[in-house]
Amino acid sequence: MIKKCLFPAAGYGTRFLPATKATPKEMLPILTKPLIQYGVEEALEADIYTMAIVTGRGKRALEDHFDRSYELEHQIEDSSKEVLLSEIRSLIKQCTFSYTRQVDMKGLGHAILTGKTLIGDEPFAVLLADDLCTSVGDGVLGQMIEVYEKYQCSVVAIEEIPMEQTDRYGVIAGNLVDGTDDTYRVTDMVEKPDPKDAPTNMAIIGRYILTPDIFDILESTKPGKGGEIQITDALLEQAKQGKVIAYKFKGKRFDCGSVDGFVEATNYFYNQGNM
Ligand code: G1P
Numbered sequence: 001m002i003k004k005c006l007f008p009a010a011g012y013g014t015r016f017l018p019a020t021k022a023t024p025k026e027m028l029p030i031l032t033k034p035l036i037q038y039g040v041e042e043a044l045e046a047d048i049y050t051m052a053i054v055t056g057r058g059k060r061a062l063e064d065h066f067d068r069s070y071e072l073e074h075q076i077e078d079s080s081k082e083v084l085l086s087e088i089r090s091l092i093k094q095c096t097f098s099y100t101r102q103v104d105m106k107g108l109g110h111a112i113l114t115g116k117t118l119i120g121d122e123p124f125a126v127l128l129a130d131d132l133c134t135s136v137g138d139g140v141l142g143q144m145i146e147v148y149e150k151y152q153c154s155v156v157a158i159e160e161i162p163m164e165q166t167d168r169y170g171v172i173a174g175n176l177v178d179g180t181d182d183t184y185r186v187t188d189m190v191e192k193p194d195p196k197d198a199p200t201n202m203a204i205i206g207r208y209i210l211t212p213d214i215f216d217i218l219e220s221t222k223p224g225k226g227g228e229i230q231i232t233d234a235l236l237e238q239a240k241q242g243k244v245i246a247y248k249f250k251g252k253r254f255d256c257g258s259v260d261g262f263v264e265a266t267n268y269f270y271n272q273g274n275m
Pocket residue numbers: 108128131168169170171191192203204205206230231232257
């Protein structure tokens with residue numbers, strides 16, 4: 001059972017400056033809902049009720065979002081506006097939220113290691129809120145948990161991307177397993193390779209199921225690409241023992257960490273009437 005979801009949310013969001021100067025990038029809204037809320041909803045849909053958020057300086061709006069706002073709520077009580085808060089109120093009721101701060105920004109691997117204190121010794125999900133996913137049936141995390149239950153090892157979600165974009169992602173190589181056309185046993189993974197060095201065009205997106213031994217591996221993972229501690233490098237250690245599955249998820253992903261992806265997501269959700 002996967003009971004906890006870790007949300008690394010300490011990053012600066014420099015691609016969205018000046019919007020992210022005083023506002024966490026995870027609070028940027030697609031229509032009326034902040035990115036982090038879409039992420040929490042996806043976790044909840046996968047029957048995860050414990051949200052572990054790794055924050056940093058200037059991120060207090062995240063905590064306030066998942067809490068009551070007495071004055072505001074009092075103000076709109078019994079008005080037609082109250083319904084606008086019903087979704088977030090229901091989330092707050094169903095989930096617990098815990099927080100820890102990443103003091104130094106040393107990469108995604110380091111952020112995940114910072115979350116160890118909230119996770120403990122059990123397998124857990126990781127969700128990067130700027131990758132916004134939507135699907136017709138089960139959400140991406142829900143799909144990945146099914147894969148985890150079968151293989152009992154770390155799982156990364158992947159998507160085929162244009163070859164010239166490999167330097168934006170962790171990229172995997174692997175072999176299809178059990179006659180499937182969407183599930184690979186990972187043999188290699190590289191963080192943000194040049195297209196000429198990339199083993200494939202299969203990119204890791206911001207969804208992971210990790211087994212807790214990843215924390216020990218991260219403790220001894222040396223800084224990699226960009227001088228940061230990379231989760232991709234730690235996962236490669238597990239992959240060398242055949243313990244990483246890559247799963248081509250069903251659904252659609254928007255890279256809301258980029259302006260193009262953000263606009264695309266906004267238009268998509270608007271056209272779906274998801275207000
Ligand atoms: C991180 C990971 C990368 C992964 C990506 C998914 O990169 O390091 O391996 O492909 O998330 O969104 P970032 O986007 O934080 O630079």
